[in-house]
Amino acid sequence: MRALRLPAWKTEPELVEVDEPTPGTGQVVVKIGGAGACHSDLHLMHDFEAGAVPWNPPFTLGHENAGWVHTIGAGVTGLEVGQPVAVYGPWGCGVCARCRVGADNYCENPAAAPVPGGGGGLGLDGGMAAYLLVPAARHLVPLPEGLDPVAAAPLTDAGLTPYHAIRRSWSKLPPGSTAVVIGVGGLGHLGVQILKATTAARIIAVDNRDEALRLAEEYGADLTLRSGERTAEEIRAATGGRGADLVLDFVGVDATLRTGAAAARTLGDLTIVGIGGGSLSVGFFSVPYEVSIQTTYWGTRPELVEVLDLGARGLLRPKTTTFTLDNAMDAYHRLQDGTLEGRAVIVP
């Protein structure tokens, strides 16, 4: 089968011929119906060097995957060939306290995982191929009625990651609160929808592209702002001087982190999801009192079940553009150039 593989760090992926996988005991092979192209893949191609992450190329890209059960390994029960499934992406050890509650994203024994801190498309072969080997059947979540693999694929990361980041701040988002989304791309356009569907917060969306702001408006943002030096002031002005109860930074460069810290409200949350390589200097007087600053990584399996439910009920509508394996690199080039809206999904 053909697969889009990252051959080495700081290299563009190549479409190459590889063997079709066969499932071992406890494993399942999924026929891919959709594989999302995440901005993290651009970081893999352009930014990371050996040692930056605990993985080594070559591996097939594609860590947002959904499709149909294709072949089932010995010992697997409860799945049927042809059944539509989403693939939970972070593959932990399966036995530590975190993995046992479905939080493989924060596995405490990464040395015993199939790959430390990653999964298919992040260290191991991913879904930008006809078939994906999933190392444990527990990573498959049956697709609820009404959700096809093209829509489900982005929900497994571009949906799940903001859902996890927002869910942890739910108690801070009652009526009268404000949430800010910085970066309305693949993750951010679903972040706006998750805020709308699960909280009463007023939503302010920030981006440096007008099309992204238009998309945010379409999905229910109450106010949209062009990203710039004055963004934090504008957020304060729009909140009667108080600032935002939650700032989600889906970019993570110096400028957006500064904006986020300056826009956060006393007792608020600044949650850094974007891997833009920026940093923020924190001291007693540099952020409002009791602002909590955290990074988040992906989400849990139970949260993926909740995200898929929101998707099946039409409360989360990923905006997708589909590409074939042959033009997958066009998808990445458009993601890089900022000429995509929502998420690109490869349909092999």
Ligand code: NAD
């Ligand atoms: P994307 O390219 O689809 O979206 C990024 C958006 O940010 C675009 O709309 C772009 O116009 C906007 N943007 C860029 N610079 C900006 C600035 N200075 N101010 C305001 N907006 C700006 O990317 P994506 O796939 O949504 O991923 C976003 C980030 O999240 C990436 O860094 C990615 O690696 C990271 N990510 C992190 C996790 C995690 O678990 N922490 C998971 C997935 C992706």
Ligand code: ZN
């Ligand atoms: Zn991703």
Ligand code: ZN
């Ligand atoms: Zn574990």
